[in-house]
Amino acid sequence: MEIQVRSGDTLWHYSQLFHIPFVLILDSNANLANPNALQVGQVIQIPGFLKGVYTIKAGDTFWKIAQSRNMNVDALLILNQNINSNQLTIGQQINIPERVVSRIINGNEPYDFQKMNRDMNKLLSIYPFIKRREAGKSVLENPLHELQIGTSGRKVQINASFHANEWITTPIFMRFLNDYMLALTNSLMIKGISALTIYTGSRLFGIPMVNPDGVNLVLNGPPPERETELIRLNRGSRDFSGWKANIRGVDLNKQFPANWEFEKERKPKEPGPRDFPGYSPLSEPETKTMAELARMENYDRLLALHTQGQEIYWGYEGLEPPESQVLARDFAILSGYEAIRYVDSYAGYKDWFIQDFRKPGFTNELGKGQNPLPLSQFEEIYSHMLGLFVRSLI
Numbered sequence: 001m002e003i004q005v006r007s008g009d010t011l012w013h014y015s016q017l018f019h020i021p022f023v024l025i026l027d028s029n030a031n032l033a034n035p036n037a038l039q040v041g042q043v044i045q046i047p048g049f050l051k052g053v054y055t056i057k058a059g060d061t062f063w064k065i066a067q068s069r070n071m072n073v074d075a076l077l078i079l080n081q082n083i084n085s086n087q088l089t090i091g092q093q094i095n096i097p098e099r100v101v102s103r104i105i106n107g108n109e110p111y112d113f114q115k116m117n118r119d120m121n122k123l124l125s126i127y128p129f130i131k132r133r134e135a136g137k138s139v140l141e142n143p144l145h146e147l148q149i150g151t152s153g154r155k156v157q158i159n160a161s162f163h164a165n166e167w168i169t170t171p172i173f174m175r176f177l178n179d180y181m182l183a184l185t186n187s188l189m190i191k192g193i194s195a196l197t198i199y200t201g202s203r204l205f206g207i208p209m210v211n212p213d214g215v216n217l218v219l220n221g222p223p224p225e226r227e228t229e230l231i232r233l234n235r236g237s238r239d240f241s242g243w244k245a246n247i248r249g250v251d252l253n254k255q256f257p258a259n260w261e262f263e264k265e266r267k268p269k270e271p272g273p274r275d276f277p278g279y280s281p282l283s284e285p286e287t288k289t290m291a292e293l294a295r296m297e298n299y300d301r302l303l304a305l306h307t308q309g310q311e312i313y314w315g316y317e318g319l320e321p322p323e324s325q326v327l328a329r330d331f332a333i334l335s336g337y338e339a340i341r342y343v344d345s346y347a348g349y350k351d352w353f354i355q356d357f358r359k360p361g362f363t364n365e366l367g368k369g370q371n372p373l374p375l376s377q378f379e380e381i382y383s384h385m386l387g388l389f390v391r392s393l394i
Contacts, residue, residue, distance in 0.1 A: 011026060011035055020048055023199070039238055047129055049126075050100060051097065056088045062077065103117045104119075119178075135289050139213055139245070152203065154202040157294070160305040161210055163211065167215040169307060198390065207290070211286060244275070246286055249269060250276055250277050251274055253348045254277035264277050302373070304348070313365070319358055320356055
């Protein structure tokens with residue numbers, strides 16, 4: 001919600017007026033030249049609110065309207081600076097602040113790249129302290145969005161939809177983001193932890209869809225200009241529900257230089273719907289982007305969301321630090337999933353992260369069954385993962 005600065009206004013006053021933590025007001029207005037000296041007429045973003053409209057009825061005053069809505073009358077005055085509050089007329093429309101207290105993201109639906117963008121834009125408009133940047137592009141030039149929440153503390157990356165037919169991981173993660181934002185702007189706890197404590201102690205770097213081209217292929221079918229080639233790579237089938245790879249038929253989670261040569265020898269030798277590790281490591285724009293992000297940000301922890309198996313893989317070649325075991329134990333308790341140290345699989349993003357950075361990395365296999373998992377599992381998966389998400393940030 002946008003408001004305009006009046007003479008004497010401060011960010012601290014807005015924080016008290018709208019009951020929003022000061023740090024969220026500050027981070028929502030990072031473009032201010034001097035947050036301590038606001039200029040009259042400047043536009044300020046207030047997170048966690050939408051601007052609504054109210055039609056004046058007989059007997060209404062700003063004071064009565066504010067009282068009926070349990071708000072400070074100054075919240076109405078600041079949103080209606082061009083209205084004479086002493087001369088209201090029946091039928092006149094005024095602006096009112098509407099606190100967002102429920103989810104704006106459903107998530108429990110087929111969730112392609114376009115729906116993710118739609119929901120991401122909703123979050124950014126209501127919670128402008130979230131920062132978005134285009135970290136890279138996919139083969140088909142779809143942006144690989146990264147969302148940053150928090151400005152200091154432990155750096156935690158969470159990514160989803162490395163594999164196309166594991167797209168349910170994206171709306172699961174997006175719902176968590178929505179719930180986290182709601183808790184922050186309504187001063188709530190999330191799984192027994194103050195959301196504000198999480199925000200001030202950690203920085204979340206979220207990549208909700210690593211493989212947008214592949215997800216769209218699974219959910220919407222092949223783009224016309226690539227249809228013939230993709231059907232050939234899919235062994236003549238028009239059913240792409242089992243497709244894991246990117247649009248070029250490369251398995252993005254077998255692309256990293258962590259025993260890549262070993263995987264190359266035992267996996268398919270040419271592009272296809274799954275398991276082809278590419279002709280060389282980091283050959284794909286998506287994997288190059290993910291590697292560059294890790295090198296640039298030097299994350300403290302990394303979580304990769306996959307399906308399925310209800311398992312958490314947390315080790316790689318004995319290179320994981322002691323902290324990994326502690327986190328894996330806590331993740332297992334909170335999620336009900338089984339923590340497994342080693343698995344006969346290499347060249348994954350988590351493997352490479354542990355190998356190159358010697359920091360905790362986890363592959364989380366959500367749900368159980370055959371990919372793509374049905375949406376009937378959505379609520380159950382989310383209930384298993386919420387505590388794990390919170391623990392990853394503290």
